[in-house]
Amino acid sequence: MDLPRTVTLVMTSHLPLVDVAHSAAERMGEFADLEEDEALNLALAVREAVINAVLHGNRNDPDRKVRVDIRCSERTVRATVRDEGSGFSPEETPDPTAEENLMRSSGRGILMMRAFVDDVRFRRTSRGMEVTLIKNRPALARTGSADGQALR
Amino acid sequence: MDLPRTVTLVMTSHLPLVDVAHSAAERMGEFADLEEDEALNLALAVREAVINAVLHGNRNDPDRKVRVDIRCSERTVRATVRDEGSGFSPEETPDPTAEENLMRSSGRGILMMRAFVDDVRFRRTSRGMEVTLIKNRPALARTGSADGQALR
Amino acid sequence: MDKRCVERSKTEEQTLKATVRQIGQVSVLDLSGRITIGEGDLVLREAVTELLDGGNMSILLNLKSVKYMDSAGIGELVACYKKAKEKKGSVKLLNPGGKVYDLLVLTKLEEVFETFREESEALASF
């Protein structure tokens, strides 16, 4: 089978460009045979990671880039979002579902990422933060039937 | 003003991924303040160039990449599509509107690119073909009023 | 905020549309599209602020046609709720669809918002 398929996206730190990453992730999800709703979930997780990369990581600095690698392999489709910021420790972020945080108007992005994909991994590198979002592909897609679609 | 904004997209040579480039171009067109229809035209031109890069340039070889750089500057939004093929001479391609070619089921991509954007430039490099599609931004967008949108 | 930009920057299906129906003392805000950062959230904020500034303190957000929200969108819902409360008004929710409802549950905000399935019930509750 004709895998992996990859798309890499490098964008300047402009918030409206998050939609480019959103669309790219949604389409890769569809090509990976995710259900329409699950492809949207992948896109929403990527959206949250890219928003954070632009706002918190790169602090809207137009000279800093956000890089998104989306890869469809046999069993998974995964997106890695990298920024050029100083990183953070996800375990130290406040729980947005705690009583005292419920009325905050932000702080729910990571919660949403975790809900929308099967696995979320954070890594701090020398260049910045790296967030990997992993979605399992449906079993059906991994057997013969997806072959026809691989090269259309 | 907060320019240029750029998105770079690198993808494996899989035809269905053309939609990722299409969406990216359409959104960049919108962010560049093109009318909705003109943003679609830009996307359609990029679509044709990417199809050619995948099919004719990279000949569907999954190890070869297609690279699309989309850049929104003060006066233009431009997309450059690069493949890793052996290139071609556009002036030698048959005119699809000539009587004897009208009934062919292919050969209209370059004609469409030229119709959908303001300028098309072809360049053969040592690494492959390079097609640049340029669309002028509306005058309105270049004066003060677009500022608000630049960083939302 | 420059409304023109917000509205022009997205393809038709995606821009959040907000229209008000005044039913007795209640302002029903019919929303359709998506509530996302830099666009839908701003449209929502503007619409609710306008209502509150105009003295309309009972606001029902009809979410039936909202396809999805991101964290900024749900954050804006909370911001609207708080803004109304400060002015002794209230913001309630009508008919959140599958994806939006799941998000309210995930974030535990269904415990905060009064949420209704029937418009008549919602109207009667103010």
Next chain:
Amino acid sequence: MDKRCVERSKTEEQTLKATVRQIGQVSVLDLSGRITIGEGDLVLREAVTELLDGGNMSILLNLKSVKYMDSAGIGELVACYKKAKEKKGSVKLLNPGGKVYDLLVLTKLEEVFETFREESEALASF
């Protein structure tokens, strides 16, 4: 061609939908969506081939709800035209919208295809 894949691979609004209305001897194929490479073109090809194979030789493609085509889409239109002609049938066009019409003009294919604005006129022409 695996139809399931073609239909699943795109979001709802974009997949080309093709439905047939048989009016007398004429098969009207109502198309909606986009006709693009690897999806819409395949849907169109399959639909027209099925009609021809079933002995339906008078085919009217209703393009009213086709938003756009790429070069593969317009190429498929030509291929359908030729396939019908070989079998002594014909493919005509109804109501191409702005973008599709412009493309027919650009490619000089409006000189090839008989094109109608009124369905009744189109039906009478076969």
